[in-house]
Amino acid sequence: MTRKDFNHCVDQFADGLFRFLIKNIRDEEKARDIIQETYAKVWQKVDDIPFEKGKSYLFTTAYHTMIDEIRKSEKMQRMELHHTPIQTSQNGYSDLKEVLDEALKTLSEIQRSVVLLRDYEGYSYAEIGQITGLSEPQVKVYIFRARMNLKKYLQKIENVLEIPA
Amino acid sequence: MTISSLTYEAYLLDLAEGNLADEEAMLLEKFIREHPELGDWEELTEDLPLLQASEQKFEPKVLLKAIADESENQPILNKEHFDWYAISFLENELNHSNKKKFRAFLASNPALQIDFALLQKTMLKADESICFENKNELKVSASIKPVLSWQYFSAIAASLLLMLSISWWFINDNTTTPVYTEPLIAMKSRPAKTIFTANSVEINAVAGKANNTEPNKLIPQRYQRSNTVATMPSLAMTKAETISWTPLAGLFYADENRTLYYFYDESAVFAKINDNSSSESKSLAGLIIANAAGKIKQVFTGKDIAEPQAETQLASTKSSKINSIIKLAESGIKTYNILTDNEVALEKTLNNNGEIHSVRFKSESISFSKQLEKPKQP
Numbered sequence: 001m002t003r004k005d006f007n008h009c010v011d012q013f014a015d016g017l018f019r020f021l022i023k024n025i026r027d028e029e030k031a032r033d034i035i036q037e038t039y040a041k042v043w044q045k046v047d048d049i050p051f052e053k054g055k056s057y058l059f060t061t062a063y064h065t066m067i068d069e070i071r072k073s074e075k076m077q078r079m080e081l082h083h084t085p086i087q088t089s090q091n092g093y094s095d096l097k098e099v100l101d102e103a104l105k106t107l108s109e110i111q112r113s114v115v116l117l118r119d120y121e122g123y124s125y126a127e128i129g130q131i132t133g134l135s136e137p138q139v140k141v142y143i144f145r146a147r148m149n150l151k152k153y154l155q156k157i158e159n160v161l162e163i164p165a
Numbered sequence: 166m167t168i169s170s171l172t173y174e175a176y177l178l179d180l181a182e183g184n185l186a187d188e189e190a191m192l193l194e195k196f197i198r199e200h201p202e203l204g205d206w207e208e209l210t211e212d213l214p215l216l217q218a219s220e221q222k223f224e225p226k227v228l229l230k231a232i233a234d235e236s237e238n239q240p241i242l243n244k245e246h247f248d249w250y251a252i253s254f255l256e257n258e259l260n261h262s263n264k265k266k267f268r269a270f271l272a273s274n275p276a277l278q279i280d281f282a283l284l285q286k287t288m289l290k291a292d293e294s295i296c297f298e299n300k301n302e303l304k305v306s307a308s309i310k311p312v313l314s315w316q317y318f319s320a321i322a323a324s325l326l327l328m329l330s331i332s333w334w335f336i337n338d339n340t341t342t343p344v345y346t347e348p349l350i351a352m353k354s355r356p357a358k359t360i361f362t363a364n365s366v367e368i369n370a371v372a373g374k375a376n377n378t379e380p381n382k383l384i385p386q387r388y389q390r391s392n393t394v395a396t397m398p399s400l401a402m403t404k405a406e407t408i409s410w411t412p413l414a415g416l417f418y419a420d421e422n423r424t425l426y427y428f429y430d431e432s433a434v435f436a437k438i439n440d441n442s443s444s445e446s447k448s449l450a451g452l453i454i455a456n457a458a459g460k461i462k463q464v465f466t467g468k469d470i471a472e473p474q475a476e477t478q479l480a481s482t483k484s485s486k487i488n489s490i491i492k493l494a495e496s497g498i499k500t501y502n503i504l505t506d507n508e509v510a511l512e513k514t515l516n517n518n519g520e521i522h523s524v525r526f527k528s529e530s531i532s533f534s535k536q537l538e539k540p541k542q543p
Binding site: 014015035096097100116118120135142 | 172255258280283284288290291296299300302
């Protein structure tokens with residue numbers, strides 16, 4: 001991949017990466033940091049990465065950087081959880097997007113990642129497997145579990161109120 | 166599935182979600198204890214209660230595989246397996262026959278249509294309004310790292326050219342330095358706007374050959390012309406490894422109005438400027454360098470370079486030997502600046518007659534000048 005290709009990858013994929021990270025970690029600043037780190041890491045190996053695999057490399061790197069970041073901050077969050085009561089949603093939803101946003105939070109990291117890669121980026125099960133280090137059947141199972149959990153969440157909410165689409 | 170360093174995390178999640186059989190849990194523990202680099206088993210499992218626990222009891226994984234299978238051993242499409250079929254349908258994982266069955270089943274079970282509608286809503290759509298705004302911060306400019314080896318090589322070559330042209334000028338008695346006489350050998354013109362590969366030139370260009378009669382001189386002054394067909398050397402920049410007076414050897418190009426081939430061939434340079442006027446008066450070296458620089462810049466920036474610039478710059482070199490050398494140095498500096506993103510300058514001072522009086526070479530760290538006019542004899 002040349003410098004020009006690399007810059008093209010910035011134009012093409014930075015938005016998608018940002019969305020993927022935001023939905024996963026819910027922290028814009030961290031998402032920006034991870035994107036910076038991701039592109040810096042990819043640039044270091046730019047000569048070895050074919051242009052057509054640029055997107056996959058970026059998402060793989062971003063995913064693993066994100067997981068590292070989550071693990072780093074997990075202990076701190078746990079300590080905070082001992083002292084802070086968990087905030088529950090007041091069901092002040094205005095549309096389906098908001099409900100799904102909340103529903104996504106209830107998924108495990110891995111379920112959320114695979115379903116976002118599938119729906120946002122249209123990756124195949126095999127490609128998601130490459131990015132996340134899972135086998136294809138595992139990816140399928142996690143996606144199915146994610147959808148079932150989302151469905152359950154929607155079901156609960158719909159029993160309480162009607163969600164505008 | 167096998168427990169490996171790639172899959173153990175998924176197994177840990179399965180364990181956390183209560184989806185791992187006792188036997189599998191034991192195997193997982195054994196695997197992690199055998200691979201201490203993955204982490205401490207107690208520490209890893211300590212985290213588990215904090216993970217999202219799933220109350221949903223899922224079907225065995227084989228069911229999922231079987232749904233999309235063409236075989237006859239498919240699970241029956243009933244209410245119990247409905248979710249799995251519905252998700253497979255939405256994920257476009259069902260074969261044609263199963264899709265048909267599923268549609269029919271759904272149509273005959275209105276109560277399940279609500280479930281299906283909910284599952285449809287779980288297909289997420291990216292929010293296009295979320296954008297990463299600071300893309301320019303992520304982009305890399307040319308000066309940070311040479312991307313291609315030939316560009317790196319060209320930068321070195323340009324530096325050599327710069328040093329050569331400047332030192333040649335300043336070391337020698339400039340007023341008596343002979344201007345290099347360019348060898349101009351007829352070649353078949355080829356109107357095109359491409360940078361040729363060595364092969365395409367070899368096929369389409371009939372080249373003359375200039376034989377250097379002074380092979381031991383760094384800057385040969387005499388050549389014998391011959392009508393032999395030249396052998397085109399490879400475009401590979403390794404050809405320029407020999408330090409000749411042509412550090413940009415190997416670059417050649419053609420445009421619509423003139424054809425200019427330039428390459429290193431046994432220390433000789435040969436080229437054809439495809440116009441009717443005699444080009445022998447022009448500094449071929451300077452022209453080549455300026456055009457090569459333009460072409461390289463074109464590759465870097467993707468912008469078209471004004472080709473006549475080189476011609477204009479060099480058209481007046483016939484009358485002035487000093488001009489020719491300075492133009493050569495200027496071309497070298499220009500090439501160097503383009504390739505290395507530097508701002509080295511060569512400033513000229515003119516006398517009352519409009520002739521060049523002195524030259525100053527300036528860079529960030531050094532600056533020196535040279536007076537060009539010889540003191541008049543009393």
